[in-house]
Amino acid sequence: MTEKYIIKQLSIFSENKAGKLAAIAKIFLDTGVSIQAFNIAEANNFGVVRAIVDKPEVAFNEFAKQNYALQYTDVLAIKMKDVPGGLYEVANLLGGLGINIEYAYAFRSGEYGALIVKVTNPREAALKIVEAGIELLPAKDYNF
Amino acid sequence: MFWNEKMETLSGPALEELQLKRLKETVARTQNIGFYNTLFKDAGITPSDIKSLDDLAKIPFTKKADLRGGYPFGFLAVPMSQVNRIHTTSGTTGKPTVVAYTKNDLTMWSELIARNLTMVGLRAGDIFQNASNYSLFTGGLGIHMGAEKIGCAVVPSGVGNTKRQIEMIQDFKVRGLHCTPSYAMHLTEVAEEMHADLASLEIGCFGAEAWSENMRRDLENRLGLKAYDSYGMSELFGPGVAFECPEQDGLHIWHDCYIVEIIDPKTGEVLGPEEKGEMVVTPIMKEAMPLLRYRTGDITMLMEDECPCGRGQKIARLLGRSDDMLTVRGINVFPSQIEHVLKNIPEVGDQFMVYIDRVNHLDEMMIEVEMNKNIFSGELQDLSKLQTKIMKALQETLTLRARVELVEPGSLPRFEGKAKRVVDRRVI
Numbered sequence: 001m002t003e004k005y006i007i008k009q010l011s012i013f014s015e016n017k018a019g020k021l022a023a024i025a026k027i028f029l030d031t032g033v034s035i036q037a038f039n040i041a042e043a044n045n046f047g048v049v050r051a052i053v054d055k056p057e058v059a060f061n062e063f064a065k066q067n068y069a070l071q072y073t074d075v076l077a078i079k080m081k082d083v084p085g086g087l088y089e090v091a092n093l094l095g096g097l098g099i100n101i102e103y104a105y106a107f108r109s110g111e112y113g114a115l116i117v118k119v120t121n122p123r124e125a126a127l128k129i130v131e132a133g134i135e136l137l138p139a140k141d142y143n144f
Numbered sequence: 145m146f147w148n149e150k151m152e153t154l155s156g157p158a159l160e161e162l163q164l165k166r167l168k169e170t171v172a173r174t175q176n177i178g179f180y181n182t183l184f185k186d187a188g189i190t191p192s193d194i195k196s197l198d199d200l201a202k203i204p205f206t207k208k209a210d211l212r213g214g215y216p217f218g219f220l221a222v223p224m225s226q227v228n229r230i231h232t233t234s235g236t237t238g239k240p241t242v243v244a245y246t247k248n249d250l251t252m253w254s255e256l257i258a259r260n261l262t263m264v265g266l267r268a269g270d271i272f273q274n275a276s277n278y279s280l281f282t283g284g285l286g287i288h289m290g291a292e293k294i295g296c297a298v299v300p301s302g303v304g305n306t307k308r309q310i311e312m313i314q315d316f317k318v319r320g321l322h323c324t325p326s327y328a329m330h331l332t333e334v335a336e337e338m339h340a341d342l343a344s345l346e347i348g349c350f351g352a353e354a355w356s357e358n359m360r361r362d363l364e365n366r367l368g369l370k371a372y373d374s375y376g377m378s379e380l381f382g383p384g385v386a387f388e389c390p391e392q393d394g395l396h397i398w399h400d401c402y403i404v405e406i407i408d409p410k411t412g413e414v415l416g417p418e419e420k421g422e423m424v425v426t427p428i429m430k431e432a433m434p435l436l437r438y439r440t441g442d443i444t445m446l447m448e449d450e451c452p453c454g455r456g457q458k459i460a461r462l463l464g465r466s467d468d469m470l471t472v473r474g475i476n477v478f479p480s481q482i483e484h485v486l487k488n489i490p491e492v493g494d495q496f497m498v499y500i501d502r503v504n505h506l507d508e509m510m511i512e513v514e515m516n517k518n519i520f521s522g523e524l525q526d527l528s529k530l531q532t533k534i535m536k537a538l539q540e541t542l543t544l545r546a547r548v549e550l551v552e553p554g555s556l557p558r559f560e561g562k563a564k565r566v567v568d569r570r571v572i
Contacts, residue, residue: 011522041524067554069515071522
């Protein structure tokens, strides 16, 4: 069962203008939603704000209510050792498994790090990763 | 100098008699068109009710939007076997407006251009560069035919490749130039950067967009020529409908081909000379696509004074539009066309804003479009693809490149009543 590894990332459309990030952050504050990992991708005066939070539904509903264009995106969180070579180990294994990363960003929590990856078929990839002996962080650690 | 002195200076009863004869012939031709059958029936009139020029007022107006219903050939009064040329111009929504010409139409049109070019001093043997789009835009082939008719050596340079255009003016010793006024400004700047010697240029004919007296002075000083205003629209053949004479004080509208009225665009009431209003034109020498009381949307007025040049009716240089049509790089754009394009793209909402700027004397159009919050994939690359998709769709419909910016749902202004979706920041 790989379903437990599927993490619901919030992908929020945002214009690249002063004050836009603050407006988004304010919604997390007002809803009492805690951000676990966060990333901004930018192109041509607009971007997508990506966030992994403890209560995605609560945040999603509030953003939707406030007219934001947003979507859930299924991503995986791969546990990384917080030592030199930690990223290499994970990236190398993914490469070896033939898993192509569309985008990735990292964060650190406690004594270990994690790499959030967006892949084409996350369920299939999760199975391969787990079978290869790499540790995936289950969604409950982040979303609930 | 005249090309056709008798026609150009015709006046009084002789002119009125000719106009009435041609009006009656035109009314008869329109009866081959379903739209006009219905129009006459609904107005309770028959062609035989048009006995004098004053009777023209009995006929209801024809609007550009009416032409849309006839797409593509519903407004043809002749069988296709008699059609010799087809052009298109922007429609008010998705489909373009089709205009067609018989052999006689093309001859008449080129005769008008020949009159205009002769009027401003061009003659056989002059080298004439036509820096206009030669495809469906009537400014290319239309002006070209007339310039050839008077015996000019015509350089069909088309648009773009400005340095090459300047080299040709310099090396060929071009005397006459035709293009849009904004392109003429751009050409001026590039020529100055190149330190090109354009001393051979004496006559510039500029049209397809509104331009100011300031811009005229600037062009005349910097290019060392006399700059003349040219008016036309594809529905009335194309360029050449009205043109300035050397007096540069109003445009002569060819009275043997066009009957002009000025109306209050709100009430439809016919206004007198020197009163500003929308120009309504009845072309009386068109065979393939006759029109009656066509609302041009252009704001101008009839000028009363007699012109020292001896020619007839003049209209003032354009004073604006009665509708929301824009002219961008000489191309007519209706906000309704943009709306129509966006409506067919589900990823975006129907809210948009259009911004027009003039950068280095060239028009730049930027369109802000709200994302549809229900069809957002969450992926950045899909947004970039969407942006390209919208740009392509707009270019296909408008024949114009526009920058597209995606904005957040609900971020654009909402309008109560008439929407003001266009912000024109150009200074002309």
